[in-house]
Amino acid sequence: MRIFKPRDRDWQRFAWLFATAVVVVLLASHPELRVLIPVIDVMGLDVLVLLVGWQLWEYARPFL
Numbered sequence: 001m002r003i004f005k006p007r008d009r010d011w012q013r014f015a016w017l018f019a020t021a022v023v024v025v026l027l028a029s030h031p032e033l034r035v036l037i038p039v040i041d042v043m044g045l046d047v048l049v050l051l052v053g054w055q056l057w058e059y060a061r062p063f064l
Helices: 009-029 035-044 043-063
Strands: none
Touching: 009 035, 035 043
16 A cells, blocks of 8 residues: 555645645744644634735735
């Protein structure tokens, strides 16, 4: 049984899961950003990603 099969579409889910875990660990390990962990717990990681993506889009839109 192989964990990573390149022909399956499941590798995208695995990549998102890994990236999410890395982001949460980085936020939890940074002393100044540790305050965000209860906020993420209350509103959900998907809403936080949506808000950050929206903010980055508004920042990058004049250059695109």
